[in-house]
Amino acid sequence: MQETLDTIVDDAAKDGNAVTSRAQFETFKAGLMGPRGSFTQQRKQMGRIPREERPAFGKKLNEIKNRLERILTETLEKIEKLESASRLGLSIDPTLPSPEEQPGSLHLLTQVREELCAIFRQIGFVVAEGPEVETEFFCFDALNTPPDHPARDLQDTYYLPEKIHFANIPQREEERYVLRSHTSTVQIRTMLDKPPPLRIISPGRCFRRDTPDATHSANFHQIEGLFVDKNVTVKDLKADLDYCFQSLMGKEARTRFRPHFFPYTEPSFEVDFYSGHLAKVGAEWTEIMGCGIVDPSVFEAVGYDPEVWTGYAFGLGIERIAMILYGVDDIRYFYQNDLRFLQQFS
Numbered sequence: 001m002q003e004t005l006d007t008i009v010d011d012a013a014k015d016g017n018a019v020t021s022r023a024q025f026e027t028f029k030a031g032l033m034g035p036r037g038s039f040t041q042q043r044k045q046m047g048r049i050p051r052e053e054r055p056a057f058g059k060k061l062n063e064i065k066n067r068l069e070r071i072l073t074e075t076l077e078k079i080e081k082l083e084s085a086s087r088l089g090l091s092i093d094p095t096l097p098s099p100e101e102q103p104g105s106l107h108l109l110t111q112v113r114e115e116l117c118a119i120f121r122q123i124g125f126v127v128a129e130g131p132e133v134e135t136e137f138f139c140f141d142a143l144n145t146p147p148d149h150p151a152r153d154l155q156d157t158y159y160l161p162e163k164i165h166f167a168n169i170p171q172r173e174e175e176r177y178v179l180r181s182h183t184s185t186v187q188i189r190t191m192l193d194k195p196p197p198l199r200i201i202s203p204g205r206c207f208r209r210d211t212p213d214a215t216h217s218a219n220f221h222q223i224e225g226l227f228v229d230k231n232v233t234v235k236d237l238k239a240d241l242d243y244c245f246q247s248l249m250g251k252e253a254r255t256r257f258r259p260h261f262f263p264y265t266e267p268s269f270e271v272d273f274y275s276g277h278l279a280k281v282g283a284e285w286t287e288i289m290g291c292g293i294v295d296p297s298v299f300e301a302v303g304y305d306p307e308v309w310t311g312y313a314f315g316l317g318i319e320r321i322a323m324i325l326y327g328v329d330d331i332r333y334f335y336q337n338d339l340r341f342l343q344q345f346s
Contacts, residue, residue, distance in 0.1 A: 004042060005039075005042055005060060005061070005064045006064075008032070008038050008039055008042070008064065008068075009064055009067050009068060009071070011038075012032055012068055012071050013071055015028060016028065016071050016072075016074070016075040019075050019078075019079070020079065020082060021079065022079060025072075025075060025076060025079055028072075028075065029072055032068055032072070033068065033072075039064065039065070039068060042061070042064075043061055046058070046061075103346075104346070105345070105346035107334075107342065108322055108326065108328075108334065108342070108345040109221055109318055109319065109322055109334055111345065112318050112321055112322045112325065113203050113221065113223065113318050115248065116201075116203070116223050116244070116248070116318070116321070117201060117203060117223070119243075119244050119247045119248060120201045120225065120244065122247075123199075123240060123243060124199050125199045125200060125201045125225060125227075126199065126200055126201075127200070127201055127202070127203065128186050128187075128189075128190045128200040128201070128202050129186060129202065129203075129204060130180075130183070130185055130186035130189050130202065130204070131168075131169055131180075132179060132180055132204065132205055132206075132207075133160065133166060133169060133177055133178075133179060133180070134169070134177070134178055134179075134180040134185045135169060135170075135171050135172065135175050135176070135177060135178070136152075136175040136176055136178060137172055137175055138180075138185040138188050138189060139157075139178050139180055139181060139182075139184075139185050140152055141175075141301070142188045142298065142301040142302065143184055143188065143263060143264040143298060143301075144263045144264050144295050144297045144298055144301070145263045145264070146263070149263065151181065154209075155209055156181070156208060156209050157178050157179075157181050157208065157209065158178060158179040158181075158207050158208075158209060159176050159177070159178050160176065160177040160178065160179070162176060164177060179206075179207035180204075180206055180207065181206055181207060181208050182206055182222055182224065182315060183202040183203065183204045183206060183222045183223070183224045183315070184202075184224055184264065184313070184315065186200070186202035186204070186224070187200065187202060187224065187226040187313065188298075188301070188302060190202075190226070191226075191228070191299075191302040191303075191304060192302050192303070196228040196229065196304060196309045196311075197228055197229035197230070197309075198226070198227075198228050199225075199226070199227045199228075200225070200226050201223055201224065201225045201226075202222075202223070202224045202225075202226075203221065203222070203223040203224075203318070204221065204222065204223075205219065205220070205221050206219075206220055206221065206222050207219055207220075208220070212331075212332060214329065214330045214331060214332070215331055216331065217319070217331050217332065217335070219335070220317060220318075220319055220331075221317065221318040221319060222315055222316070222317055222318065223315070223316060223318055224313065224314065224315035224316075225240075225312075225313065225314045225315070226294070226311060226312075226313045227240070227311050227312050227313075228294070228304070228309055228310070228311035229309070229310070229311065230308065230309065230310065231310060232293070232310040232311050232312055233293075233310075234257075234267070234293060234312070236312060237291055237292075237293070237312040237314070238255070238257065241255050241271060241289075241291065241314065242254075242255055245273050245275070248321070248325070249273070249275045249325070250275055252275060252276055253273060253274065253275040254273065254274045254275075255271055255272065255273045255274075255288075256271070256272050256273075256274075256285065257269040257270070257271060257291075258270045258271075258272065260290060260292075262290060262292055263295070264292075264294065264295050264298050264313065265291070265292025265293055265294055265295055265312075265313055266292065266293060266295045266296075267292055267293055268290065268291070268292035269290070269291050269292055270287055270289075270290055271287070271288055271289045271290065271291055271314075271316075272285040272286060272287050272288065273285070273286055273288045274286070286324065288316060288320065288321075288324075289314060289315060289316035289317075289320075290314065290315055290316075291312065291313065291314035291315070292312065292313065292314075293310065293311070293312050294310070294311040294312060294313050299311075319331050319334060322334070326345065
């Protein structure tokens with residue numbers, strides 16, 4: 001009798017291959033599991049089996065039932081695929097040319113980044129890059145950021161688990177890895193590696209614990225600049241930033257400085273800009289970036305003599321510039337990969 005059950009399964013597997021419609025499936029299913037189905041007839045034999053053999057026979061019935069149900073499920077899935085294919089029509093011919101005739105292009109943020117780099121290259125800056133995972137020394141200590149500064153709180157900075165180790169990013173004693181919150185870390189790495197004078201810009205991705213909204217993102221892009229030489233003054237800083245914004249936004253663009261505080265520059269400034277041909281953003285002057293003269297303690301941290309060398313540093317958000325230049329009103333559009341948005345700037 002157990003051989004008969006195995007034969008029912010083997011026949012069902014063969015017959016299921018020939019079933020191609022729901023009507024055939026219902027007939028096929030009834031022939032197995034219906035009131036007069038082959039499997040149902042075998043289950044009715046339970047009463048004729050000797051009592052001592054019934055447990056083994058019952059176990060075999062359950063095994064066969066499960067196998068038959070898998071066959072029925074697979075057969076029904078095959079029918080559903082055939083039905084879907086018939087509704088969709090012919091399959092796509094991969095040899096046909098793509099309906100998209102428009103070639104690919106750089107992402108808008110990449111376009112703005114490259115434009116900014118090109119502007120600063122014209123006045124002697126070179127591009128420097130560094131890792132996105134940093135240590136507390138490069139992200140905070142070398143930038144004159146004290147241990148109790150709010151920027152070092154868990155609410156503001158992404159700290160990596162203490163057990164993680166990166167062989168190419170050595171740690172000092174009792175310091176942790178962080179995702180860099182600014183590209184000023186590249187300035188520190190460059191000064192430790194090269195003697196002055198130097199002019200660098202450091203574009204790259206940064207991370208902060210911001211709640212995403214129209215103007216904030218936990219992932220964003222910065223471009224920062226550093227100029228170190230003898231007798232560098234605020235006048236040099238203002239002249240280079242004026243050149244940048246006039247190259248980027250037109251000859252009528254103007255900038256102004258407002259006193260501010262940053263731990264790694266002294267004096268420090270917030271920069272506002274004005275350009276009449278751009279869309280209004282709620283005020284005549286728009287805050288755009290931060291800058292200042294490099295604090296002597298930063299030079300001491302990298303081994304530069306602050307009595308000999310001076311410098312300025314600045315940083316601005318690439319998303320912020322792109323939003324102003326192209327009238328984008330929500331920073332999240334840059335990361336959603338929506339072709340309707342991206343193709344406007346191709």
